[in-house]
Amino acid sequence: MTTADALYTVNVTINGQPHEVKVPARRTLVDLLRYDLDMTGTKETCSVGVCGACTVLIDGEIAASCITLAVQADGANITTIEGVANGEALHPLQQSFIDHGGFQCGICTSGQIVAAKSLLDSNPSPTEDEVKEWMMGNLCRCTGYYQIMESILKASK
Amino acid sequence: MRDFIYHAPTTIDEALALLDEHGEDARPIAGGTAMVNLLKQNMVLADHLVGLGKLPGLRGVSQTNGSLHIGALSRHREVELSPEVLAHSPLLAEAYSKVATVRVRNMATVGGGLTHADPAQDPPPSLMVLDAHVVLTSSKGTRELPVSDLFVDYYESALEPGELLTELVVPQSPKGAKTVYLKFLPRTEDDYATVSVAALATVENGICQDIRVALGAVGPTPIRATAVEAALKGQQVTPDAVRAAADAVADQVDPLTDFRGSDDYKRDMAVVFTRRALEQVLLAS
Ligand SMILES: Cc1cc2nc3c(=O)[nH]c(=O)nc-3n(C[C@H](O)[C@H](O)[C@H](O)COP(=O)(O)OP(=O)(O)OC[C@H]3O[C@@H](n4cnc5c(N)ncnc54)[C@H](O)[C@@H]3O)c2cc1C
Ligand code: FES
Ligand code: FES
Numbered sequence: 400m401t402t403a404d405a406l407y408t409v410n411v412t413i414n415g416q417p418h419e420v421k422v423p424a425r426r427t428l429v430d431l432l433r434y435d436l437d438m439t440g441t442k443e444t445c446s447v448g449v450c451g452a453c454t455v456l457i458d459g460e461i462a463a464s465c466i467t468l469a470v471q472a473d474g475a476n477i478t479t480i481e482g483v484a485n486g487e488a489l490h491p492l493q494q495s496f497i498d499h500g501g502f503q504c505g506i507c508t509s510g511q512i513v514a515a516k517s518l519l520d521s522n523p524s525p526t527e528d529e530v531k532e533w534m535m536g537n538l539c540r541c542t543g544y545y546q547i548m549e550s551i552l553k554a555s556k
Numbered sequence: 557m558r559d560f561i562y563h564a565p566t567t568i569d570e571a572l573a574l575l576d577e578h579g580e581d582a583r584p585i586a587g588g589t590a591m592v593n594l595l596k597q598n599m600v601l602a603d604h605l606v607g608l609g610k611l612p613g614l615r616g617v618s619q620t621n622g623s624l625h626i627g628a629l630s631r632h633r634e635v636e637l638s639p640e641v642l643a644h645s646p647l648l649a650e651a652y653s654k655v656a657t658v659r660v661r662n663m664a665t666v667g668g669g670l671t672h673a674d675p676a677q678d679p680p681p682s683l684m685v686l687d688a689h690v691v692l693t694s695s696k697g698t699r700e701l702p703v704s705d706l707f708v709d710y711y712e713s714a715l716e717p718g719e720l721l722t723e724l725v726v727p728q729s730p731k732g733a734k735t736v737y738l739k740f741l742p743r744t745e746d747d748y749a750t751v752s753v754a755a756l757a758t759v760e761n762g763i764c765q766d767i768r769v770a771l772g773a774v775g776p777t778p779i780r781a782t783a784v785e786a787a788l789k790g791q792q793v794t795p796d797a798v799r800a801a802a803d804a805v806a807d808q809v810d811p812l813t814d815f816r817g818s819d820d821y822k823r824d825m826a827v828v829f830t831r832r833a834l835e836q837v838l839l840a841s
Contacts, residue, residue, distance in 0.1 A: 404559050424562035424605065427592070447593050448660060449746075460633070460662040466592040467663070470562045471585070471609055514659070535746050536657025 409473045413438070414482025422469045429453045429464035431472075432479060440480035440509050451537035454510035455479050461517045480509035483516055492516055492554045501550030503541035511537050515551045523556045530555075557595050564607045568614075568720070571606055572695045575718045578604040584720060586629060586668035589660055614667075614722060617641060624648075624726040628667025632679075633658065635666060645726050647735035647754065651682035654739045657746050667721040670706060673713040673777070674748075680707065680778040681754035681770035682737050683726070691723040698722070704770075707777035730766050733758050734837040738829050743816065749773045750816040751825045757837035764788045764838060773816075774809035774826050781805050784830060793838045802831035 404423040409431070411418050420435050432438045432455070441464060444452035448466040455464045456478035483490045492512050495501065502508040511534070518525060518533045525533070530551050539547060565571040575582050582604040585591045594600040608614070614629040617638045624644050626635060635641050636653040655661055655669075655678045669679060670690060683703040690706060692699050692715060703724075706714050715721065729735065733756050740751045752772040758765045767788045769781040787801035811822035 405561065407562060423559055425557040425559050425595070427557075446596065448589055451657070451659060454659060457662075461659045462663050463589075463659055466589055468562070468585075468588060468592060470564070471588055471607060473564070533658055536659045 407470050407473075409469050411472055411475055411477055413477045414479060420469070424468065424470055426469040427465055428455070428457075428467040428469050428472050428477075431469040432464065435469075438479055438481055442506050442509055444506060445538075449536075449538070450507070451510040451514060452507050454513045454537065456513060456517055459517075461514050478513070480513055483512060490516065492519065492551065495550045495554035496547075499550040499553055500546040501542065502539075502547075507537060507539045507541075511539065511547055515554070519551075519555055525555055527552065558598065558601065560595075560602060561604050562607060563604060564610050566610050566612070568611055568693065568722070569695075571608065571611060571720065572693070572718065574604070574606050575720070576695050579717055582606055584608050584671075586665040587631070587663040588668075589664045590668060590672045590674075608665075608667075608720070619644065622728040626666055626724040626726070628665060628721050628723060630666045632661035632664045632666070632669065636661060645686055645729065645735075647682050647686060647729075647737055647756070648679075648726060651679045651737045651754065654678045654737065654749075666724050670703070670724070671713050671715060671721055673707050673709075673711050675707070675710060675775060675777050676748040676752075676773040677778075678737075678739060678749065678752060678772065681752055681772045682735075683724070684770035684778060684780055685735070685754045685756040685768040686726050686729060687768075688724060688726040690721050691725065692716075692719045693722040694719040700725075704780055710776045729756060730758050733766065734840075736833050736836040738833050738836075740825055740829050747816075751811075751822055751829050753826070753829045753833040755830075755833040755837045757834075759793055759838060762792055764791055764793050767838075769805075769830060769833065771805065771809065771826060771830070774811045774822060776810070779808060781808055781830065783808050784834075788834070788838070795835075795839065798834045798838055799831060802827050802834055805830045 406421040429443045442452040444450045446465045448463040453465040583602040585605045586608045614627040617640050618625050632652045641649045688703045735756045737754045739749045756768045769784045772778045783804040784801045809826045811819045813819045
């Protein structure tokens with residue numbers, strides 16, 4: 400290859416802040432967040448789009464940052480777990496995950512909360528089935544899911 | 557992941573020129589859900605990726621002359637939720653809603669999905685029974701191809717180098733047609749199908765008029781179950797006729813043994829799910 404990691408300028412707005420980052424074409428969005436911007440709240444686990452740990456919002460919709468190239472996200476508006484709390488005040492979902500044991504090791508938790516927030520933002524009072532359908536793509540190896548369901552349902556209206 | 561050159565053309569002509577210039581060394585990327593995984597596994601070794609995300613006019617659903625026109629960059633989730641799709645072809649919305657998870661459906665595009673040509677994907681069997689076609693665009697012009705002719709082999713579509721899939725067109729179903737899509741998921745809800753069946757039928761005075769059946773995950777490409785259709789067309793619809801017709805699918809499928817089941821098991825399940833699909837479109841009141 401003659402390309403030797405040519406750099407591309409990617410402009411993204413993350414949690415309301417504009418960022419300009421120079422990355423090789425092969426940089427994934429999750430790596431841009433974690434390594435270029437030191438925003439390590441977003442986790443990478445399966446790396447193939449199955450588990451949901453790396454869930455972020457791209458232009459308001461949940462997406463897998465592990466199978467999104469950073470260059471594909473140029474111009475996008477991104478929300479990560481770092482943008483969920485209001486300063487020091489936890490988002491009701493975050494508090495609910497603490498109150499109801501919605502996590503153990505925590506590796507899946509940022510993805511769970513970002514995905515659940517996206518659901519509650521568009522559907523503040525989902526049924527249990529709606530939560531299950533929406534959260535089906537967020538796997539957890541620790542909790543057995545009951546506590547995650549409870550955390551989300553208790554945080555809904 | 558190997559490095560590559562990323563192009564972000566802003567017009568279709570520019571994208572087609574890049575594909576022509578780099579030939580076999582260039583691949584389009586739309587949602588990236590299949591492509592990024594292939595790149596990570598070094599299954600795609602292209603030096604040039606042509607990003608389609610900034611191309612105008614390829615996203616959204618419209619209708620002309622009774623047909624639905626779906627732009628290639630429309631997301632699976634948009635098809636699933638589109639009121640126009642739901643009113644025109646509820647089977648299509650149903651098939652797209654069965655793909656993986658909300659997260660994948662937000663990212664995956666209609667064009668990328670059809671070009672990926674994994675025989676276990678959900679939309680193709682339904683598109684085949686709906687007699688849908690795709691529009692392929694290259695620097696030489698455009699051509700139309702029935703979705704039934706789009707799949708050549710495992711992960712191989714009929715697109716020529718330099719061609720982009722730009723539109724999916726779905727005609728109106730026959731009046732009074734009943735449709736169904738069944739996805740057999742013995743493992744997890746977010747899995748690919750172990751076997752899948754789509755069917756469309758019209759019945760008049762107890763006689764089967766129009767019958768179309770297609771299956772996914774039963775061989776190198778999705779297939780039309782022509783033997784099943786031939787056994788039913790013009791015949792009196794009875795539970796016995798349906799059962800016998802479904803049995804005929806066993807000789808048409810060529811499944812692979814994998815972690816979702818043995819070839820024999822999948823062949824049996826193809827018969828079972830074909831029968832259930834037929835019962836729903838032919839026998840249910
Ligand atoms: C975790 C996971 C689970 C999945 N589960 C399912 C499932 O249950 N059912 C199912 O049906 N599918 C499933 N899929 C597959 C999914 O449907 C495909 O990955 C997706 O549809 C591909 O669309 P894309 O826009 O992301 O394509 P890309 O990844 O961008 O591209 C895919 C292929 O199409 C080519 N391409 C893209 N757009 C065009 C175009 N307009 N013209 C010409 N060539 C083009 C690319 O070069 C590439 O070869 C799953 C995928 C993932 C990651
Ligand atoms: S790390 Fe992205 S979906 Fe699992
Ligand atoms: S808390 Fe450990 S994977 Fe979910």
